[in-house]
Amino acid sequence: MNRFNPAVSDGRWQRIWDExxxxxxxxxxxxxxxxxxxxxxxxxxxxxxxxxxxxxxGDVIARFRRARGFEVLHPMGxxxxxxxxxxxxxxxxxxxEGWTRQNIAAMRAQLKTLGFAFDWSRELATCDPDxxxxxxxxxxxxxxxxxVYRKESFVNWDPVDMTVLANEQVIDGKGWxxxxxxxxxxxxxxxLKITDFAEDLLDGLGDLAEWPDKVRLMQENWIGKSKxxxxxxxxxxxxxxxxxxxTRPDTLFGASFAAIAADHPLASKLAxxxxxxxxxxxxxxxxxxxxxxxxxxxxxxxxxxxxxxxPLDPTRQLPIFVANxxxxxxxxxxxxxxxxxxxxxxxxxxxYQLPVIRVVGDADEPVYxxxxxxxxxxVNSQFLDGMEVEEAIAAVIARAEADGWxxxxxxxxxxxxxxxxxxxxxTPIPIVHCGDCGVVPVPLDQLPVKLPADxxxxxxxxxxxxxxTWKHVDCPKCGxxxxxxxxxxxxxxxxxxxFIRFASQPxxxxxxxxxxxxxxxxxxxxxxxxxxxxxxxxxxxWTRALKACGMIDVEEPFKQLFTQGMVTHETxxxxxxxxxxxxxxxAKDGALFEIASGAPVTxxxxxxxxKSKKNTVDPxxxxxxxxxxxxxxxxxxxxxxxxxxxxxxxxxxGAWRFVQRVWRLVDGCxxxxxxxxxxTRAVHRAIQGITDxxxxxxxxxxxxxxxxxxxxxxxxxxxxxxxxxxxxxxxxVSPAMPHLAEEAWSALGEDGLVIDVPWPVAxxxxxxxxxxxxxxxxxxKLRDQLDAAKGAPRADVEALVLARDKVVAALDGGHPKKIxxxxxxxxxxxx
RNA sequence: GCCCCUGUGGCGGAAUUGGUAGACGCGCUCGACUCAAAAUCGAGUGUUGAAAGACGUGUCGGUUCGAGUCCGACCGGGGGCACCA
Numbered sequence: 001m002n003r004f005n006p007a008v009s010d011g012r013w014q015r016i017w018d019e020x021x022x023x024x025x026x027x028x029x030x031x032x033x034x035x036x037x038x039x040x041x042x043x044x045x046x047x048x049x050x051x052x053x054x055x056x057x058g059d060v061i062a063r064f065r066r067a068r069g070f071e072v073l074h075p076m077g078x079x080x081x082x083x084x085x086x087x088x089x090x091x092x093x094x095x096x097e098g099w100t101r102q103n104i105a106a107m108r109a110q111l112k113t114l115g116f117a118f119d120w121s122r123e124l125a126t127c128d129p130d131x132x133x134x135x136x137x138x139x140x141x142x143x144x145x146x147x148v149y150r151k152e153s154f155v156n157w158d159p160v161d162m163t164v165l166a167n168e169q170v171i172d173g174k175g176w177x178x179x180x181x182x183x184x185x186x187x188x189x190x191x192l193k194i195t196d197f198a199e200d201l202l203d204g205l206g207d208l209a210e211w212p213d214k215v216r217l218m219q220e221n222w223i224g225k226s227k228x229x230x231x232x233x234x235x236x237x238x239x240x241x242x243x244x245x246x247t248r249p250d251t252l253f254g255a256s257f258a259a260i261a262a263d264h265p266l267a268s269k270l271a272x273x274x275x276x277x278x279x280x281x282x283x284x285x286x287x288x289x290x291x292x293x294x295x296x297x298x299x300x301x302x303x304x305x306x307x308x309x310x311p312l313d314p315t316r317q318l319p320i321f322v323a324n325x326x327x328x329x330x331x332x333x334x335x336x337x338x339x340x341x342x343x344x345x346x347x348x349x350x351x352y353q354l355p356v357i358r359v360v361g362d363a364d365e366p367v368y369x370x371x372x373x374x375x376x377x378x379v380n381s382q383f384l385d386g387m388e389v390e391e392a393i394a395a396v397i398a399r400a401e402a403d404g405w406x407x408x409x410x411x412x413x414x415x416x417x418x419x420x421x422x423x424x425x426x427t428p429i430p431i432v433h434c435g436d437c438g439v440v441p442v443p444l445d446q447l448p449v450k451l452p453a454d455x456x457x458x459x460x461x462x463x464x465x466x467x468x469t470w471k472h473v474d475c476p477k478c479g480x481x482x483x484x485x486x487x488x489x490x491x492x493x494x495x496x497x498x499f500i501r502f503a504s505q506p507x508x509x510x511x512x513x514x515x516x517x518x519x520x521x522x523x524x525x526x527x528x529x530x531x532x533x534x535x536x537x538x539x540x541x542w543t544r545a546l547k548a549c550g551m552i553d554v555e556e557p558f559k560q561l562f563t564q565g566m567v568t569h570e571t572x573x574x575x576x577x578x579x580x581x582x583x584x585x586x587a588k589d590g591a592l593f594e595i596a597s598g599a600p601v602t603x604x605x606x607x608x609x610x611k612s613k614k615n616t617v618d619p620x621x622x623x624x625x626x627x628x629x630x631x632x633x634x635x636x637x638x639x640x641x642x643x644x645x646x647x648x649x650x651x652x653x654g655a656w657r658f659v660q661r662v663w664r665l666v667d668g669c670x671x672x673x674x675x676x677x678x679x680t681r682a683v684h685r686a687i688q689g690i691t692d693x694x695x696x697x698x699x700x701x702x703x704x705x706x707x708x709x710x711x712x713x714x715x716x717x718x719x720x721x722x723x724x725x726x727x728x729x730x731x732x733v734s735p736a737m738p739h740l741a742e743e744a745w746s747a748l749g750e751d752g753l754v755i756d757v758p759w760p761v762a763x764x765x766x767x768x769x770x771x772x773x774x775x776x777x778x779x780x781k782l783r784d785q786l787d788a789a790k791g792a793p794r795a796d797v798e799a800l801v802l803a804r805d806k807v808v809a810a811l812d813g814g815h816p817k818k819i820x821x822x823x824x825x826x827x828x829x830x831x
Numbered sequence: 832g833c834c835c836c837u838g839u840g841g842c843g844g845a846a847u848u849g850g851u852a853g854a855c856g857c858g859c860u861c862g863a864c865u866c867a868a869a870a871u872c873g874a875g876u877g878u879u880g881a882a883a884g885a886c887g888u889g890u891c892g893g894u895u896c897g898a899g900u901c902c903g904a905c906c907g908g909g910g911g912c913a914c915c916a
Contacts, residue, residue: 003870022854042916082916155914166914214835219913221834290910295832329913344832414913421914491916525868530910532835537913566910608910637856638843643836644909650845654856660870700844704855711855775851780897820896826850830896 004663004740006627013742014115022755023117027504027515029071035519036062037499038073039527039535043078043103043125047110048609048616049567049647050528053635056736057564057697058526059116060636064694066117067759072500073519073549075502076111076118077105078129081426081491083166089425089457094131096425097453100127109618114628115738117755122502122572126494131501133448134510135493136430138546140441147193150439153418154263156288157185161460164422171290176461184285189420190429190487198223201540210560212642215532222533224413229397230332231406233258233308233651236317242266243310245331245411249339249400252467253381254359256349258308259301259323266323270304277302277322299348299524300324311405312382312396323348329415343371360389417538419490424455424463426488434475434482438727443476449484462486496542499525499557513552520552521559526697529642530562536561556570562697565644566608567635569615573602579614587825609647617647629737630656636736658707659740662733665713666744669726672718676725682712683725684766690732691762699736706733728760752774754829775826776801778810786827794821801827 017023019195036597038058041051055076062074078100084098092099104125109116124131139752142148158167160173164187169176191701195203202223205216229249232241242258260267262284271278280302287293301321310316318336324333325344339349340358349356358367361376378384383399384392400406420429428449430442442449452470455463464486465472475482499522504515527535543557572580574594585601591700592601607615623631636656639645686709693702709729716722727748734741734754745754769790774797776784784806788797801807807829818830 039916044916079916084915164914167912168915170914218835222912224834289914292832295912297832420911423914434839490914492913495916528910528916529836533911534913535916568909635885639845643844646843648857649859657870658856664871701855704845707855773851777897779849780850780895785851818896820850822850826897828850828896 002667004659004743006629006659006739007624009743010113010115010739013739014112016116016235016742016753017117017755020753021121021460022753023066023072023074023119024121025073025075025119025519026071027518031069031071033519034065034070034072034523034668035499035503035521036065036072036524037502037522037526039525039531040077040079040495040498041107042082043080043100043107044084045087045103045106046618046620047107049619049635049645050609051111052114052619052631053108053549053567053641053645054526054528054564055111055114055116056526056632056635057080057562057641057699058530059114059632060694060699060735061524061526061697062117063755064482064759065740066755067731067735067757069758072117073122073503074116074118074623075122076116076120077123077498077502078107078125078127079491079495079498080125081132081488081494082432083168083423083425083426086423090460095453095455097127100125100425104162105717110277113620113623114632117738119195122505124498124501124505126427126491126498127447129450131498132427133450135489135497136442136449136503137444138497138510138551139427139489139493140430140444141190141549141551142545143441145545147196147545147548147550149191149193150188151191152188153188153191154184154289155187155189155422157183158460159183160502162389163460163462165288167288167290171291173287173293174385180289181286184287187420187422189418190431192417192419192541192545194417194538195412195414197541198225198414199545201414201537202543204540204544207557210562211558211564215529215563218532222414222537226411226413228409228411229400229406230409230411231400233311233318233336233418235320236307236309238306240266242320242334243332244334244336245409246336247357247411248338248341248393249396250378250381250384250387250389251341251359252312252336252396252542253378253384254338254340254357255310255318255336256339256355256357257321257337257352258318259321259335259337259348261326261328262322262324263328264322264333266334267304270306270322274304275305275680280322282324286317294327295325297324298353299344301348301352303352311400311403319350319354321352330413333409339371340367341371341373343373345382346371351707352521374416396518417490417492417541419493420487421490422462422465422486423488424451424457426491427494428464429485429487429489431485432473432475433485434478434484435480436478436480437475437477440475440477440482445475464488483706492535492538493542496539497546499539500543500546500552511552515553516552518556521557524560524562525558526562526564528566530566532563562641564641567645567647567710568607569609569647570618571613571615574599579772581614582617586761614658620722622652626652626656627739628752629740630659632736633703637703638700641697658710659737661710661714662729662737662740663744665726666730666747669697669723670718671723672720674719675723676716676719676721678717679712679719679725681766681769682720683721683728684762686732687728688767691759693737703736715779730754731757731760772824774801774824776804777826777828778807779830780828783807783810790824794823795826797821797827801829 005692038054062072066072068568080100085100088099089096156170158165158178160178160180173481205247226247228247230245232243262281271281301323304320335343338355339346357825359381361372363379375389378387378392397408430449432440434440461654471484471486473484500511500516503519504511506512539557546552572585586595634652686705689705690702713725730741730744741754771787772790774786784804820828
């Protein structure tokens with residue numbers, strides 16, 4: 001008996017697909033087109049199991065749709081710019097480009113061993129000047145359309161290394177290398193006007209029926225549309241006013257203070273002759289820029305001594321505080337505090353001994369340490385008393401508009417997209433700053449603005465800025481000496497249009513409109529759920545921006561989205577706190593030890609595989625041992641695709657066994673006459689089930705049904721139908737196990753490749769059974785079962801059930817109160 | 832802190848709209864084949880109980896003839912939070 005030998009077969013079939021250019025996507029094809037895309041990888045070094053899972057899912061869909069008669073575009077490329085390359089350059093004295101290119105070569109070779117049906121002729125890397133040059137053109141197009149502007153905003157500043165830090169590089173408020181407390185510092189930066197599209201991006205979610213609900217919900221909350229009241233407080237003893245925004249104008253009578261952001265112009269103004277306040281503002285800036293850091297920081301305030309006049313009750317004055325929890329980026333950078341109905345305001349009020357005035361709900365029940373955030377009727381609120389919250393909101397807005405101190409407005413939480421990065425390894429922003437002409441775009445015929453190769457990473461900071469000559473250029477407009485922009489674009493820009501470049505890649509422009517439109521939108525997009533907000537929102541925005549620029553008539557880039565779960569693994573830590581790789585750890589007598597030293601190891605949490613935690617697993621040795629198909633089969637089989645998959649070494653064996661089990665069926669396939677109606681019914685059920693499951697990306701269920709079909713074939717006696725069933729089984733598993741399928745197809749004596757055989761279709765007449773097993777319940781508890789004809793009339797079923805021994809015994813001569821019959825499922829006797 | 836998701840045997844999970852909980856796989860146990868092992872094949876496998884049965888889907892409560900599924904509160908785990916990709 002032969003065994004299937006992937007060491008020989010995998011390479012053979014990969015070569016044959018390659019020679020025939022089997023997966024080349026033809027833009028001029030007459031077949032219906034479909035575009036299957038997985039999020040392209042960052043070339044971090046080696047592929048990991050998350051990649052294998054992601055690309056296997058996409059590959060199954062791509063091969064399945066190909067078999068269903070589609071012209072399939074299924075490309076692969078590299079999200080090649082980013083910080084890790086610069087970190088490697090800094091640490092190992094290598095050049096980011098060399099490091100990146102090496103990683104791409106290694107990962108491409110690894111992906112090829114998995115036999116993915118990619119159109120490699122369209123491969124691209126975002127660090128190719130060919131790619132980022134076109135991106136620069138798109139940036140300038142957006143600049144021209146008024147979608148790009150400059151403004152000051154905060155960055156994390158490491159005062160020792162004198163460099164900007166990413167949020168990831170701020171650990172417990174300190175710079176990751178210097179260990180110095182991080183500060184916020186203002187820098188002039190480039191922004192894209194994503195907020196111009198806030199309403200449109202929100203509306204568009206409604207049409208994305210084939211996106212997961214949770215992703216649409218997260219994006220909706222991220223955009224954060226709210227309706228409220230924007231109004232002016234008169235500042236006591238001054239002609240100035242303080243503009244605030246609130247979503248709860250109904251609680252205005254419960255206001256007991258006003259608070260402004262540390263970066264609010266009023267705060268800066270007051271700080272001039274108030275050293276205490278200046279110190280407080282300084283203190284507020286001693287933290288990073290991330291929301292998680294700011295919002296979990298201790299709530300602190302500084303009483304400015306000023307107060308505002310309550311707009312609905314001029315006899316009341318509210319103190320103005322500068323507070324570290326008010327964000328300048330949201331609303332107007334100023335709020336009023338209503339402690340009784342907002343937990344944060346309540347904590348603040350208790351800390352600074354401010355009044356707590358209940359204005360919603362039961363007036364007799366005072367608010368102590370828990371704010372009342374529910375709804376109810378207004379109290380202690382003059383003309384609002386007795387109104388419901390919604391009514392009161394409308395009433396206050398109406399009053400404000402009538403009296404002229406405020407207006408009802410719509411706000412979005414969404415902020416414009418800051419794209420400036422003070423780093424080398426990214427797309428240079430194609431701008432020249434000229435003393436006379438100001439901001440001057442680099443002319444299109446001078447693109448790409450290429451990164452200089454000769455840079456040094458000896459000192460922290462942006463090598464482009466340190467470069468002796470690169471930034472010194474003549475102004476393209478007036479010819480006088482000028483300065484090149486040294487910031488590069490956020491790498492999210494690179495991944496915001498690569499899917500269009502995949503569809504069409506002319507040399508002289510970013511894409512050919514007609515060709516791109518013939519493939520777009522991506523029909524099936526697959527990637528990690530961790531991208532649910534940022535990447536997907538930026539890509540949706542960028543596509544809309546291109547449409548607004550008149551470059552493409554596509555609004556939503558991804559028609560159907562699937563967010564796969566992550567591949568996780570236990571983490572391991574040595575006694576001295578070092579993270580250890582799974583291969584460095586051994587389990588003995590229920591405890592863990594470091595192999596090298598024998599020292600005990602603590603098992604940490606199960607987390608997303610990441611380089612920093614070292615809990616990654618390299619797929620290559622496993623592919624070498626078991627072959628591509630077993631690995632592909634395993635990553636599909638164990639967990640639902642949208643859920644996290646915990647990688648364990650056990651389990652791959654089961655997939656390997658199935659590969660051989662299918663091979664044995666093929667190898668032992670005997671020609672014979674005669675029919676086998678039961679087996680044929682099982683085959684058609686499997687065709688229907690597996691087809692539906694693949695379409696819905698329920699791969700784990702398709703796998704289970706494949707096992708069932710294999711089992712049915714094993715049990716069947718030789719017959720003509722059994723030979724057919726084996727052929728069908730091979731077709732059904734071919735998207736997931738393509739190498740085995742080709743080998744089997746050829747071994748069965750078929751000419752041609754299984755990839756060219758149309759997908760089987762189930763005969764609806766073969767999908768039904770004549771009898772069903774009914775459950776018999778007494779008071780909702782299962783007591784008996786009964787085989788009955790499918791679709792039997794209710795009266796017949798009832799009679800049959802009432803005659804059962806167990807039912808007779810339970811009734812004990814009495815009558816049932818009620819009989820519930822669920823056709824073809826169950827009968828429940830209520831006694 | 833805020834937003835989103837998730838919790839079912841020893842393990843991964845299945846259960847289409849509320850209708851027989853545990854499909855399928857892993858692991859384990861026993862048996863067959865073998866000098867032996869591997870591979871393979873067969874039987875069994877939620878807990879408890881001799882059996883009938885009882886119990887059982889993170890916890891507590893509710894709706895219902897019937898709840899893993901719906902509602903409320905709570906607990907645990909994960910993802911995102913705008914400069915990680």
